[in-house]
Amino acid sequence: MFTQLSITILLLPLLGFLLMIFFGKRLPRQGDWLSAGIISIAFLSSLYLLITKVGSHSEEVFVTTFSWVLVGSLDIQFGILVDNLTAVMLVVVTLVSTLVHVFSIAYMKDDVRYSRYFAYLGLFSFSMLGIVITDNLLLLYVFWELVGLSSYLLIGHWYEKKSASNAANKAFIVNRVGDFGMFIGIMILFATYSTFTFETIFNSIDAGQLPFESSGWLTAAGILIFCGAVGKSAQFPLHVWLPDAMEGPTPVSALIHAATMVAAGVYMVARVFPMLTADALLVIAYIGAITALIAATIAITQYDIKKVLAYSTISQLGYMIMALGVGAYTAGFMHLVTHAAFKAGLFLGSGSVIYAMHKVLHAQDDHHTDAQDIRNMGGLKSKMPITYWTFLIFTLAISGIPFTSGFLSKDEILAGSYAFSTINGHWLLPVIGFFVAGLTAFYMFRLLILTFHGKPSDKSRIDGISESPTVMIIPLMVLASLSLFFFYSFNPFAAADGWFFGAIERPMSMVPQMLQPASNTVFDEALHHVHTPAMILSILFAVAGILMAFTLYKWKKISASTIAEKAGFLYKGALNKWYFDEIYDKVFVGGIHSLMKALRWFDENIIDGIVNGSATVVRGISSISGWIDNNIVDGLVNATAASADRAGTLLSKIQTGKVQTYLVYVVFSFLVLFVLFM
Amino acid sequence: MIQWLAEPGLTHFLIVSAILFSLGLMAILTKRNIIMVLMGVELILNSANINFIAFSRFTELSLDGQMIGLFVIIIAAAEAAVALAIALNVYNRFKSINLDDISLMKG
Numbered sequence: 179m180f181t182q183l184s185i186t187i188l189l190l191p192l193l194g195f196l197l198m199i200f201f202g203k204r205l206p207r208q209g210d211w212l213s214a215g216i217i218s219i220a221f222l223s224s225l226y227l228l229i230t231k232v233g234s235h236s237e238e239v240f241v242t243t244f245s246w247v248l249v250g251s252l253d254i255q256f257g258i259l260v261d262n263l264t265a266v267m268l269v270v271v272t273l274v275s276t277l278v279h280v281f282s283i284a285y286m287k288d289d290v291r292y293s294r295y296f297a298y299l300g301l302f303s304f305s306m307l308g309i310v311i312t313d314n315l316l317l318l319y320v321f322w323e324l325v326g327l328s329s330y331l332l333i334g335h336w337y338e339k340k341s342a343s344n345a346a347n348k349a350f351i352v353n354r355v356g357d358f359g360m361f362i363g364i365m366i367l368f369a370t371y372s373t374f375t376f377e378t379i380f381n382s383i384d385a386g387q388l389p390f391e392s393s394g395w396l397t398a399a400g401i402l403i404f405c406g407a408v409g410k411s412a413q414f415p416l417h418v419w420l421p422d423a424m425e426g427p428t429p430v431s432a433l434i435h436a437a438t439m440v441a442a443g444v445y446m447v448a449r450v451f452p453m454l455t456a457d458a459l460l461v462i463a464y465i466g467a468i469t470a471l472i473a474a475t476i477a478i479t480q481y482d483i484k485k486v487l488a489y490s491t492i493s494q495l496g497y498m499i500m501a502l503g504v505g506a507y508t509a510g511f512m513h514l515v516t517h518a519a520f521k522a523g524l525f526l527g528s529g530s531v532i533y534a535m536h537k538v539l540h541a542q543d544d545h546h547t548d549a550q551d552i553r554n555m556g557g558l559k560s561k562m563p564i565t566y567w568t569f570l571i572f573t574l575a576i577s578g579i580p581f582t583s584g585f586l587s588k589d590e591i592l593a594g595s596y597a598f599s600t601i602n603g604h605w606l607l608p609v610i611g612f613f614v615a616g617l618t619a620f621y622m623f624r625l626l627i628l629t630f631h632g633k634p635s636d637k638s639r640i641d642g643i644s645e646s647p648t649v650m651i652i653p654l655m656v657l658a659s660l661s662l663f664f665f666y667s668f669n670p671f672a673a674a675d676g677w678f679f680g681a682i683e684r685p686m687s688m689v690p691q692m693l694q695p696a697s698n699t700v701f702d703e704a705l706h707h708v709h710t711p712a713m714i715l716s717i718l719f720a721v722a723g724i725l726m727a728f729t730l731y732k733w734k735k736i737s738a739s740t741i742a743e744k745a746g747f748l749y750k751g752a753l754n755k756w757y758f759d760e761i762y763d764k765v766f767v768g769g770i771h772s773l774m775k776a777l778r779w780f781d782e783n784i785i786d787g788i789v790n791g792s793a794t795v796v797r798g799i800s801s802i803s804g805w806i807d808n809n810i811v812d813g814l815v816n817a818t819a820a821s822a823d824r825a826g827t828l829l830s831k832i833q834t835g836k837v838q839t840y841l842v843y844v845v846f847s848f849l850v851l852f853v854l855f856m
Numbered sequence: 857m858i859q860w861l862a863e864p865g866l867t868h869f870l871i872v873s874a875i876l877f878s879l880g881l882m883a884i885l886t887k888r889n890i891i892m893v894l895m896g897v898e899l900i901l902n903s904a905n906i907n908f909i910a911f912s913r914f915t916e917l918s919l920d921g922q923m924i925g926l927f928v929i930i931i932a933a934a935e936a937a938v939a940l941a942i943a944l945n946v947y948n949r950f951k952s953i954n955l956d957d958i959s960l961m962k963g
Binding site for chain 1: 881884885893955956958959960961962
């Protein structure tokens with residue numbers, strides 16, 4: 179049942195995509211009800227699947243395989259894998275997708291490519307669900323590229339804008355770098371095990387079979403596959419594409435660049451977790467921590483509401499990756515789920531704000547003011563109460579305040595990294611973790627205060643602001659309720675008591691004993707010791723961050739600009755995103771440009787020289803052979819023809835046409851022969 | 857000489873035949889009229905007939921030569937019929953039976 183149901187869930191959005199792309203424009207209302215309806219059915223099916231799976235088949239794993247490609251002895255399987263991880267992800271993806279579909283009905287109203295937009299949302303949902311339910315790396319890779327494609331199409335939805343098409347290209351190309359590493363990793367595994375299936379690969383590793391008989395290669399394969407996640411989940415050093423991806427429509431940012439696609443990297447690392455060695459996991463943990471820190475510092479200085487959220491997303495993804503790296507598997511995955519809800523909510527909330535701003539600016543005929551700049555907002559609280567209150571809940575959740583879902587998962591991650599440091603002594607990880615928790619609270623409340631509290635930046639503008647339509651408000655309220663603790667655990671201070679921790683368990687590591695990370699029991703033991711201090715610390719850091727934000731931006735006790743001046747290069751660095759874009763531009767884009775110049779010189783001088791030289795030689799040879807042709811060969815042919823002609827003229831004289839002459843010849847010849855032979 | 861003339865043998869017949877052949881050939885080569893040429897052909901056929909009969913009389917071939925002579929006469933009759941038909945057609949075509957006028961095959 180699980181297999182059929184999950185395939186149905188997978189294919190429903192594909193059906194929606196096909197219907198919308200071919201008939202969308204001709205349907206009434208351009209078919210938005212069709213897309214939204216189809217994805218809602220998929221969501222309800224997923225919900226049913228999750229409840230059945232976790233409720234009554236929690237321990238079981240359902241795998242169904244079909245033969246896909248059969249070449250000689252090579253048999254590539256198409257497989258469906260349904261375990262609790264899959265079931266949870268199915269619900270997350272379809273739920274956020276459904277809400278984004280509903281939200282978009284109002285947000286994208288009157289868009290020039292309205293039906294196409296919904297078609298691409300369907301394509302994206304299909305690809306994302308494909309990543310979730312597949313049981314092998316090859317198919318995962320295929321769907322991985324498909325989400326990249328739909329992300330590209332949706333970022334570039336308003337491709338008339340140069341910045342949007344550039345952002346789409348950047349997202350695609352930067353992802354290509356990570357995917358290249360992932361592909362090599364997959365191929366290392368395939369070269370060794372001749373299969374793409376997770377289970378077979380894990381079992382082979384468990385049986386002691388290592389890639390190229392070396393544990394180093396196993397670590398390398400793990401890190402290379404993780405490279406795919408670095409690209410897709412916007413981890414350092416490939417995080418640069420995600421802020422630019424905010425050029426897409428805001429609901430798309432909520433769906434793809436906050437809740438689902440960027441989480442695909444986290445999901446993928448969770449999926450291949452059993453084959454990751456301790457070394458690979460350490461690399462993963464540090465990449466996650468660095469990402470979390472860098473993105474959080476940048477987020478503090480940004481003024482574009484979506485950019486702040488984008489960097490916050492990168493930072494939270496860093497948390498998830500770090501959690502998986504330190505072995506807090508369930509916590510990392512849970513943060514994926516809770517983050518999907520509150521970050522999608524934050525993006526949709528910002529979409530609601532931007533929508534209202536756009537409407538006002540449009541009414542005022544003002545095309546210069548940036549509708550996304552928080553300096554142009556302020557005081558929206560009373561005008562958009564529902565947006566404000568839901569936004570507040572999401573902000574509390576991402577800051578990790580108790581009674582929210584974000585507290586549950588973030589607290590577990592911080593405790594996990596703390597526990598990890600007590601086992602291995604990598605104290606930098608929890609330090610960064612707690613520090614970033616404070617930063618997160620700070621920049622999120624900065625965003626909230628600057629947007630909704632305080633003095634309006636423009637009196638006439640604020641008067642025009644009104645609450646967004648109901649179809650945009652409902653998704654916000656749904657997501658706000660999902661950001662509360664009781665959906666995940668009835669004890670607001672212990673995620674481990676909830677169904678989530680019961681359903682998702684860290685899988686056994688399959689790598690050889692000496693390469694394994696700390697086992698579950700050791701880790702849980704350490705976790706048990708540090709849990710309470712970690713919780714208190716995380717609350718303290720969050721509250722400190724919030725207080726800082728209020729002091730700086732609400733009560734104005736300290737001027738933010740003075741601090742910025744004092745911080746000097748730190749502030750300038752963060753404001754300029756630590757110059758990643760500039761460095762990449764100089765090193766990679768510039769490097770490729772100069773390489774291309776060198777290649778061009780090589781092309782124009784050496785290759786062209788060779789080509790031209792050989793052309794001259796060929797011309798010389800051909801003129802000689804042409805002379806031979808014209809004079810010697812043609813001469814022979816003409817001479818033959820001329821001699822035949824002359825012989826003909828001569829012989830035709832004998833042919834008089836008179837019978838008697840011929841007879842004379844006969845008689846004469848006869849006489850000659852007679853004389854000769856008798 | 858008188859003796860040789862008084863006792864006719866094979867040689868005499870052959871000489872007559874040769875003269876007849878030469879006369880026929882002469883007629884064929886020199887006459888411009890198709891009918892005359894055909895007559896020359898008849899002369900040659902008859903010279904051949906004389907040869908057959910002479911060899912039949914003076915050698916051991918018994919009556920074989922005379923049989924073939926009869927055949928030749930019959931075939932000559934057939935040939936004359938065909939040749940005269942051709943001559944008639946030639947006349948229809950060229951309005952002339954002068955062989956010099958009939959030279960379409962001149963190279």
